[in-house]
Amino acid sequence: MDIAQVTAFLYSLKPRGIRFGLENTRLVLEQLGRPQDSFAVVHIAGSNGKGSTAAFVAELLRAAGRRVGLYTSPHLEHYRERFRVDGRPVADEQVVAAFERLLAGGLELDPVEISTWVEREGLTGKMAAGSWYRLRGAASRFCRLTFFECTTIMATEIFARAGVEVAVMECGMGGRLDATNVFMPVVSVITPVSLEHTEWLGDTLEQVAGEKAGIIKEGIPVVSGRQFPPAAAVIERQARERGAPLHRLGEDFSCSGDWRRARIKVGQLEVGPLELGLCGRHQLDNAACALAALVFSRGALWHPRVEQIRRGLAATSWPARFERLGPEGGWVVDGAHNPHGVDMLVRTFTEVFGPRPVPVVFGVLGEKNAAPMLRRLETLASRFELATPADARGRQAGQLLAYLRRPARAHESISAALQQLRREGAGRVLVCGSLTVAAEARRWLMEQKW
Template sequence: MDYLAALRFLRDRAGYDRGFVANPFADEGIGLARTAWLCAALGDPQQQYRSVHIAGTKGKGSTAAFLTAMLRAAGYRVGLYTSPHLHTLRERVQIDGQPIAPETFGELMAELAEVDALLQRTHPEWGAATAFELVTVLAFVAFARAGVDVGVIEVGLGGRLDATNVILPDVAAITRIGYDHMAILGSTLAAIAREKAGIIKPGRPVVSAPQEPEAAVVIEAVAREHGAPLWLGGRDWQVEGNWERFAFRAPGSELAGLRTSLRGNHQVENAGVALATLPWLAERGVPVPESAIRQGLATAHWPGRLEVLRERPLVVADGAHNRESAERLAEAIPACFRWVRLWLVLGVMRDKEIERIVAALAPFADGLFVVERFAPRAAPVERLRAAWEAIAPGKPVWAFQSVAAALEAALAQAGPDDLVLVTGSLAMAAGAREAFGLAVSDPREHEILLG
């Protein structure tokens, strides 16, 4: 297969409205069996390097970026598996900061297609592997063959039944848990936390961000059930300060004068989760010196998160896609920027808490530019307009069919001291980055994945 043929193969296995992160409950009776079988048939590549497994509702990607940057600064070869992607699906599988090459992706997917065909002949009752399962196994194989020292693996959806959960990590990490994917994971923090805590393995250490009591109780209980040492943020480790200068304390570790390259005080907590994994990794033979810690935090790159795309007028893109991330964005924007008027360019997936997202951001905005067809699961303009008019009556609202068109209109409206904020989804942030020429996506890939 070439890369485009591999994408076509994946497209036919995609679910969750082409989002490529499968609903893990669709085949709950099968669970992780397909993924585990594929891995075993390929020699269990996920066991051939150290690994950190990251679950949570908010901050998974940023935590993974911080950890990857610190490990790379220490001289380790690092594989990073994340989702979703911004501009190309290959971004999900990175080795030392570079997306997997198109030809390598195609070659590995061709190999996986043969193994998957054998799986279907051997266990026809299981059905075919999903797109997310295939890409997950592809990442594991790519990391093993590239000889990475550490794999940093982000959960796609939930944790317990997510395809990534076939790994036996050296450390598990759980970022802040909130309300997201409730139709799938549950409507209470306890239910969602139990799914996220499904990545905890017997005897393997787990690091958690500070959690609401309802979620913390569940994580503590699951850790006890599995005999897994737990470091809970706010209890066993602490961070103090802001993103430009903060301190970290944990048993046997104290660092001051730290700074992150990622804007927003919420990033201090994400950095803290990454830092709290390091003593456990050191016990597994992966020490990271203080110099690498400082360098990694200060240089970590994670596009689409409070990213400044242009000055005067200021244009900022952020992938906030649920209630909690929108609320954090609402806190971060005035802490990081100044403006005369703020113009909100917003597109949200239809399964999100749209009214709460709008409620978090509307108080800052002088007008709304709604984008409707930026992704397959995009919410209709009528719902966004209704939420806006209920919360911000009298403030103008305009509707557009693309991020580029909405951004052009917002810039025409904005003065030199205004702020244009593009948010609601990583797909929105990607569209803004491409509109400014900061990245280029292949229209053929876009057509295949969304076709």
């Protein structure tokens, strides 16, 4: 098989949408010989900042000389980006090999038969089209697993074969019944929780926090970022019920300053001032949670040294997290896709560039609540360039006009909006609303010759 066939099969799974549960994942991992037993796990859940926190954890461990696997979702450009070993996405061949082991060893399916079926059905072409999301389902005749369950099992196989010492595993959604919750971590991290995916996680902050706190394990240390009081109460209760030591940012460890001159205090360890590789005051919180996770792992991961901390936090980068592209880094691409994330983005943009209004390119997927995001962006926007994402789930740009009081234009695509701004000589631009939008913008910007 090749990578196109593998991703086509995976994308054509889960016709009923996202299904939570752990039993199928556990069973297949048992069939594969429990590859997860070969490495330690840091498990991260939350609504905002979990990707950045995972990146900080991975870089801190790498600075200490550990071989590290990093599993995150979604990807921006290529499926293999979900699996990183020592800071680099794995090769296509490693992904294909893991998928074939999943088929043959975990599901008792013949990879040759699956490859033949994918080609006969024309799935490679269908799943490469922008309407792929509407076409899912065909592959489920062979496989009882969802896309995310398969991907999580493949991450475990890839990391075990690569000989990683520590795997940093980011939840896909929720936590309690997320496929990543089959692992027994040495430490769990819960970044700030906000209302999201309410159709799956519940329509109150307490319900969403309950799902996120489901990653808390009996006796395993937990690190929590800053939480709204209802979420904090849920996390504290579940930690107490499970005898899990809870370490809270702002109470049990702290940080001060900003991303340029950060200071972090965790127990007896104090570091700073130091510079972070990711911009924004909120990234200081994420870095503090990452460092606290390693310190409170009871020595299972690392006995930190100041120079390693300084090097790891400075080296951290993460695509589409306040990523500066274009002339003089003035075109900023960010994957913020909920009100809390957008609020942090606006604060960071103002912190870096000042309060001067700029054009905002905005696109969003259909299930997202766009109105509060647009209201917050109005405090920064000189005008809006609304764009329809290429993804089949993308909301039509014209549907967003009614939410706005600022001048706005609707475009048929993200690239069309960016092209218009370039023709007009825009110096600073902000792009946000979805990771799908961020991926489209990055692709276009990186192709330009400025």
